[in-house]
Amino acid sequence: MKHQSKLSAEQHQQHAAEQQTQSKSAREFASAEELLRYDAAHTPVPPDIARRLQKSVGPAKPPPRSWWRNLFGW
Amino acid sequence: MREPTAGCEALTAPPAELASTEFSSLYAENSRAIYYLALRYLSDPQKAEDATHDVFLKAFRKLDQFRGEASLRTWLYRIAINHCQNLRQGWHDRHVFSNVDDAVWENAVARTDSPLRVLETKELGQRIQKALDGLSDEYRLLLLLVADEELSYEQVGVLVGQSPDAVRGKLHRARKVFAALFEKTA
Numbered sequence: 001m002k003h004q005s006k007l008s009a010e011q012h013q014q015h016a017a018e019q020q021t022q023s024k025s026a027r028e029f030a031s032a033e034e035l036l037r038y039d040a041a042h043t044p045v046p047p048d049i050a051r052r053l054q055k056s057v058g059p060a061k062p063p064p065r066s067w068w069r070n071l072f073g074w
Numbered sequence: 075m076r077e078p079t080a081g082c083e084a085l086t087a088p089p090a091e092l093a094s095t096e097f098s099s100l101y102a103e104n105s106r107a108i109y110y111l112a113l114r115y116l117s118d119p120q121k122a123e124d125a126t127h128d129v130f131l132k133a134f135r136k137l138d139q140f141r142g143e144a145s146l147r148t149w150l151y152r153i154a155i156n157h158c159q160n161l162r163q164g165w166h167d168r169h170v171f172s173n174v175d176d177a178v179w180e181n182a183v184a185r186t187d188s189p190l191r192v193l194e195t196k197e198l199g200q201r202i203q204k205a206l207d208g209l210s211d212e213y214r215l216l217l218l219l220v221a222d223e224e225l226s227y228e229q230v231g232v233l234v235g236q237s238p239d240a241v242r243g244k245l246h247r248a249r250k251v252f253a254a255l256f257e258k259t260a
Contacts, residue, residue, distance in 0.1 A: 026193050027195060028192075029190040031190075032190065032217055032221075032252045032253060033217065035190050035192075035256075036114070036218065036221035037223065039202050040106065040110040042198075042199075046123050048123065049105065049130075050101065053127055057134050
């Protein structure tokens, strides 16, 4: 009897723990858009895109020539 | 979805005067939105990466043509949508795609008014992609655009060539189909 009650107590604890875990990880989204927003917020942009873009765009434009350089033709 | 206040999206300086640091800001502010659209529309991370790069490169080269009539975000989406649709059209011409009939799923028993419940978020991206892949291009694009809170229904309508009312109507059906497909991925 004691063994049985110990087992059922353990089973009860395990079941309660499983329910708690499920309730923690379960999420509800009111709409498809909300689900997609969550997904988008957790989807990082690959950093390689910025690096490739930098190469493709090329170096930054040089600053404009000073007026006195233009005046003296330097 | 937020409705934008009048004039809040217009550029304050003509595009020709944008310096490279402003282009960096343009990229920083919009890359996530554009990449996400490309990723979920094209269903391929590598293609999405290439498409995002190409979209921003086009934007950089065409900045002088941007007149500020639409928001920058809308303008970028226009470039991205055209680019991604051209890519998909190219694949469609070369491969046989199973054409999902949205009408079949619209009548499916989907508890569309019930929240979408997710027990495990670990593989959520895969499930979402699978559900989106089952949609028609039209419904997929609509949901992805509407998911961007910075776009109004009017702006979405302009991007998909529909009136705001038509957008709302199709959105209702798209949600229904998506929910039914998403339930099947569990």
